[in-house]
Amino acid sequence: TPSTTTPWLEPGGDIVLNGILIGRMGRLSTAVQKKWNVANTTHVAQLHVAQLFEQFPPDVQSHPLPKQPAIERDISLIVDENVLWSNVYSTLKQLDLPLLEEIEYVTTFRGKNIGAGKKSLTLRMRFRDKTRTLTHDEVNTPSSEAAVALQEQLGAEIRS
Numbered sequence: 001t002p003s004t005t006t007p008w009l010e011p012g013g014d015i016v017l018n019g020i021l022i023g024r025m026g027r028l029s030t031a032v033q034k035k036w037n038v039a040n041t042t043h044v045a046q047l048h049v050a051q052l053f054e055q056f057p058p059d060v061q062s063h064p065l066p067k068q069p070a071i072e073r074d075i076s077l078i079v080d081e082n083v084l085w086s087n088v089y090s091t092l093k094q095l096d097l098p099l100l101e102e103i104e105y106v107t108t109f110r111g112k113n114i115g116a117g118k119k120s121l122t123l124r125m126r127f128r129d130k131t132r133t134l135t136h137d138e139v140n141t142p143s144s145e146a147a148v149a150l151q152e153q154l155g156a157e158i159r160s
Contacts, residue, residue, distance in 0.1 A: 009024065009026030009028065010027055011027065011085030011108075012025070012026030012084075013026055015045075017051075017055045020051055020054075020055065021051070023046050023047040023052070024046045025043070025045035026043065027042070027044075027108075028041075028042040028043070030119075068132060068133055069128070069133060069134075070101060070126045070127060070128040071127045071136065071139045072125065072126050073125045073127070074122055074123070075122070075146065075147060075150070076158070076159040077123075077150055077156040077157060078114055078115070078118050078156065078157040079118065080117060081117050081118060083119075085121065087154060088150065088154065088156075089105075091150060091154060092123075092149070095142075098142060099127045099138070101127060101128045103123060104123065104125075105123060106123055106124050107121075107122045108121055120159060125143065125146060127139045
């Protein structure tokens, strides 16, 4: 799950097993990389081994594969450097968009064409109905709602 308590990861996520936090993982934030002179993109993980072993054997659950196809929409946006992936994720989750199955982080880009103090984030939204095939028109409205919410709540600029 996206983490709201690890600003040193960007994006960062909590590793949760049976409702218990057993670790964190993600890409080391730009600020931390600069502070410690880390030149390359670095991914880190922190595991609480004791909590991990307490959860074994794990309760394995399986789900049937979907019978209907999904429609995916990518959104690229420019946000202030201090906006975390968890802010973007929670903004979209709060919308409770119909037929939204998944929100995924895709990439972060920084460069002179983005601007100082800004970054470009790309995310993917997956929509699916369990009983029928969706049309693109059915997905356009919630995708537009998501873009508007990101603009209004996070000051995002949608890239085309």
